[in-house]
Amino acid sequence: MMQQRRRGFSILTALFIIILMSSVGALIANLSTKSTTSAVNQYQKVQAVLLAKSYTEYAIMVITSQDRTTGCIQTLNGTYNAGGDNTFTVTVDIKYLGNATDLGLCPGTTAATLDTLNVTLDTYIRYKDLNTLLGNNAPLITYHRRTLQKI
Numbered sequence: 001m002m003q004q005r006r007r008g009f010s011i012l013t014a015l016f017i018i019i020l021m022s023s024v025g026a027l028i029a030n031l032s033t034k035s036t037t038s039a040v041n042q043y044q045k046v047q048a049v050l051l052a053k054s055y056t057e058y059a060i061m062v063i064t065s066q067d068r069t070t071g072c073i074q075t076l077n078g079t080y081n082a083g084g085d086n087t088f089t090v091t092v093d094i095k096y097l098g099n100a101t102d103l104g105l106c107p108g109t110t111a112a113t114l115d116t117l118n119v120t121l122d123t124y125i126r127y128k129d130l131n132t133l134l135g136n137n138a139p140l141i142t143y144h145r146r147t148l149q150k151i
Contacts (some may be wrong), residue, residue, distance in 0.1 A: 004010055037131045044086070048125040048143035051080055051088055054146050056123050059092045063151060068104030082085065086130060093122040117151040 059076050066073055076092040096108030098117040103110060123145045128138040 040130050044127055044130065044141070045143070047086075048088065048127060048141075049145075051090060051125050052123045052143060052145040055090050055092050055125075056121050056145060057121075059121050060119075060149055060151075063094065068102075068106050068117075070105065072106035073106070074107070085128070087127065088124045091124045091126075093124075095120040095122075119149050119151055120129060121145075121147040121148070121149065 014033040033045070049127045055076065055078065059073075062073055062076065072094075074094050076090075076094070078090040080088040080090065096103055096106040096117065096119055098108065098110070098114050100110050100115040125145075126140050127143075129141055130138070
């Protein structure tokens with residue numbers, strides 16, 4: 001009779017340990033998934049910030065090399081990593097501020113008090129969230145950077 005109680009206790013102990021170990025395994029898997037998701041989000045955000053800085057500098061370079069007596073650039077478009085899952089679409093909207101002689105043929109806002117030409121650059125970086133399982137229907141995330149620059 002004592003032998004049977006002991007076997008029953010061993011089975012209950014083994015079941016308890018199996019349930020406890022499976023719970024710990026599920027917790028570890030959950031934390032691993034969250035850290036991977038966080039790493040992907042952080043990577044994409046940093047990539048968007050760096051692209052916004054780069055395209056802002058590129059837009060300033062294009063504006064300074066442009067002859068304003070023949071016309072002006074108002075929008076720059078580009079893509080980074082085209083064709084892949086992690087494609088970034090870049091749009092830079094350019095608005096000019098200055099007095100009429102500095103603006104030339106550029107459409108913009110005239111202000112007689114401004115000594116130099118200023119531009120407002122709105123840089124938009126759009127990319128898909130790689131953590132969703134929706135494939136091509138994944139939501140687009142937009143990073144926006146606004147810069148006011150004297151030319």
